[in-house]
Amino acid sequence: MKLSIEKAQSFVPAGTLAAVAAQTAACNELLESGKGAGNDFLGWVHLPSSITEEFLNDVQATANLLREKCEVVVVAGIGGSYLGPRAVNEALASAFDAYQTCRKNPIVVYAGNNIGEDYLADLFDILKEKEFGIINISKSGTTTETALTFRILKTMLEEKVGKAEAQKRIVAVTDAKRGALCTLATKEGYRKYVIPDNVGGRFSVLTPVGLIAIAVAGNDIKALVRGAQDMEKATGVDVPYAENPAAQYAAMRNALYQFGKKTEILVNYQPKLHYMSEWWKQLYGESEGKDHKGIYPASVDFTTDLHSMGQWIQEGERTIFETVISIKNPNRTVVVPSDEENLDGLNFLAGKRVDQVNKMAELGTQIAHVDGGVPNMKIEIDKLDEYNLGQLIYFFERACGISGYILGVNPFNQPGVEAYKKNMFALLEKPGYEEATKAIKARLAE
């Protein structure tokens, strides 16, 4: 993985960047020493290097069981429990995976991440016809979206295949000792995996939260973890700023933010990375968006969105910067054919790989956007595979920790996520919320 920040540097005075860069070592050290804010949630820092072969073999065995038994595996989770596994699986699958008729891998679908009544009904239509299993991911087991979905799916599965078989097709990823799902898993005898107490949802993709579903989809979790391990080394406290991509990315984006660049747009040129961007949005938005500050994390899929958001990016308010994820080598090969009549005028591309055109779109866009006043950073990975995604994931996590400390927030809490839940429970008259129910009803009656 290679980070380039040159095309962003000219947008901030050298002194500013140097001053921010000088903070990175201390911030990185706080992640190591555990003396910073949110230090109860630093389990992700040395997570990759702490993962054992034995543990991965066990996860793989569970995944294999689901792979054997199920045509469809429903991953029920929300937040990091949804975005983590989906980001990796979609990046590695065929862009048209859903339409494959001869499948090597089970279909993996995602639920428990919304409360759409149509969404659930549509899901049931599919599951009725298929042999399915469930990975239910929830620390507490009471998160509304996920618990609601699981309650219904569990009943459906038990009615379909019987309680004994259902027990084999349900995997619980939850708290080690307490909570509704932990209790249920013990009682029913589900295979159970632990979400560590010191790893927050948005940092959990390399725990069973992500790993089981990623293995079920047929992806190599050992290579994924190996990538993360290498990046853990490459971004550690002993790696100086000049060689540390996490420190550089954290510094550059904070310097830009200090100079009025309020929105960061994560860009890809391979639509398979769409959900990596969604995962990244949670990672940075939830870590930094507090105390009325933080960069707004947005994303686009190029070249698609050059034809929708491209105009705004080129000529709208100059309050944005871009970070481009560039994949050096495509996994497959398509060459532009020659055409005798050349009505479309594309023969100048004949014989070129399609990716060569894509790369020139990328370079042409970088030049155009920088010319237009949009600072650009670039993260280049060699190819879209498990190893490189593992690197990318840990890179973003480590940089996020450093970046949040530079910003001066606790990057590991998310107090604002509770506000809507409290209102929702009060409105739904949840037991225990009697006072809140009274209060909110009074407000609504005003």
Add this chain to the structure above:
Amino acid sequence: MKLSIEKAQSFVPAGTLAAVAAQTAACNELLESGKGAGNDFLGWVHLPSSITEEFLNDVQATANLLREKCEVVVVAGIGGSYLGPRAVNEALASAFDAYQTCRKNPIVVYAGNNIGEDYLADLFDILKEKEFGIINISKSGTTTETALTFRILKTMLEEKVGKAEAQKRIVAVTDAKRGALCTLATKEGYRKYVIPDNVGGRFSVLTPVGLIAIAVAGNDIKALVRGAQDMEKATGVDVPYAENPAAQYAAMRNALYQFGKKTEILVNYQPKLHYMSEWWKQLYGESEGKDHKGIYPASVDFTTDLHSMGQWIQEGERTIFETVISIKNPNRTVVVPSDEENLDGLNFLAGKRVDQVNKMAELGTQIAHVDGGVPNMKIEIDKLDEYNLGQLIYFFERACGISGYILGVNPFNQPGVEAYKKNMFALLEKPGYEEATKAIKARLAE
């Protein structure tokens, strides 16, 4: 359709909103009189009411032909030629449409909207096994992404089913008289539909650009157009501000923008609306993002993204506002079951429709976000069907025209979209770009 702006009003002084509101009639009148900027592109204003039954029958007949012959229909287009049909089709399809085994409708896939080499190779894998057809949508026929894809797909189809049969399975949507695709369509004898000269891409969904693909997917284009026709009446120049939702939405968002609310987040609580948001982003971003101004259009799918972007929205910089699309009635029914043990504590929801929970999440979120300093607007539609989507589409278009004129830009051009293309062609050494090639290579060598 019902627009509510009350939860946004308190964030701007009454005088400001009144002043902006007072401009809306004149701006709306400019759309009618054609005396404003960009008046070459006002064909969309009275498009709905100009569509005839006969025309829709013809479009439907073409769609039926593709429906009979094809298991898969590839819609090749980019920008509005991609987002328009996809927004409507995804909103109306099963959330798990891709996995349906007994299909009533052909699979509709989208291509020609990116230059991903893997994306194309993955697409070919699917098409090899299926009977497919192509709707190729391009005004010029030379837009790189779409032309490149079509060049390859056309060859593939001809090799598979022969030239005569391919000719029946390819529909061209293009310029009336000129351009590469127009010429090719005439020469090959493709069914040809016209993109009117005075309708820009982002306003084109109710032309054949959108209608054919929407009909192919099994959706009722007559109802869609009827919805748009009714909204054309409801937002016309003779409808006063107090009753005109397009004028109110345009005024409110401009008033908020003047008071530092720089980003508008379009919110849904039904993930099927995801691509409606993408379509909306192009509509507003491309219309307003120029002259270094314009609201940044962003979007989220709730409640999913309450667990990713929720924290930032609740407590980040106070520079955002939300516009929520709320669907009053779901199309399907799922009731929360009771559970004897109630380990998940959800029995207080038992017997409720899932949508009731969703609606309380929506209301609870509105209250939390407004309390947190985020102005909220709400657009309520009765249900997710063709008629209501037609209303919504025209509502957003009309409001966009008014809004752009209030902002003081030409809402109907997109000069910034060319910048990256010029660089790309220069880098790819396209004939005619010799000077630009020399210049850009010199820059890169610096």
